[in-house]
Amino acid sequence: MKTKVAAIYGKRDVRLREFELPEITDNELLVSVISDSVCLSTWKAALLGSEHKRVPDDLENHPVITGHECAGVIVEVGKNLTGKYKKGQRFVLQPAMGLPSGYSAGYSYEYFGGNAT
Numbered sequence: 192m193k194t195k196v197a198a199i200y201g202k203r204d205v206r207l208r209e210f211e212l213p214e215i216t217d218n219e220l221l222v223s224v225i226s227d228s229v230c231l232s233t234w235k236a237a238l239l240g241s242e243h244k245r246v247p248d249d250l251e252n253h254p255v256i257t258g259h260e261c262a263g264v265i266v267e268v269g270k271n272l273t274g275k276y277k278k279g280q281r282f283v284l285q286p287a288m289g290l291p292s293g294y295s296a297g298y299s300y301e302y303f304g305g306n307a308t
Contacts, residue, residue: 198254202240205257220276221267227258260284 195209215221229237236243237257241250262283268276 196256197258198256199237199240199246199250200254201250202242203238204240204250205237206254208254215267215269217270218272219269220265220272222263222282223266224258224261224263226263227261229257230260233257233259 192212193209194212195207197205198208199205212221236246236255240246241248246255247253262281265276265278265280265282268278
């Protein structure tokens with residue numbers, strides 16, 4: 192299955208990327224995002240690129256995917272999550288989680304996956 196994302200590659204450098212999704216693992220969900228908007232923190236990250244304190248320094252080689260506040264529907268559930276989530280279940284997401292590295296999961300996806308996608 193192909194997906195499209197808006198990814199930040201640097202200061203004022205946001206590009207539409209399309210790529211093939213791999214199969215999910217036992218600890219992952221595949222979701223269809225129904226609604227996602229650009230919040231002020233994403234806008235600021237796109238304007239500043241790596242100068243933003245919560246964006247990794249190597250965006251040129253590892254761009255981050257935008258969109259950390261969204262709503263959608265679960266499409267597929269990994270084997271280890273079947274008791275917690277169901278196909279067709281709706282969700283909303285606002286990952287305001289700090290990580291030991293100092294990056295926030297919502298700002299720092301260089302690839303789908305991570306703590307909340």
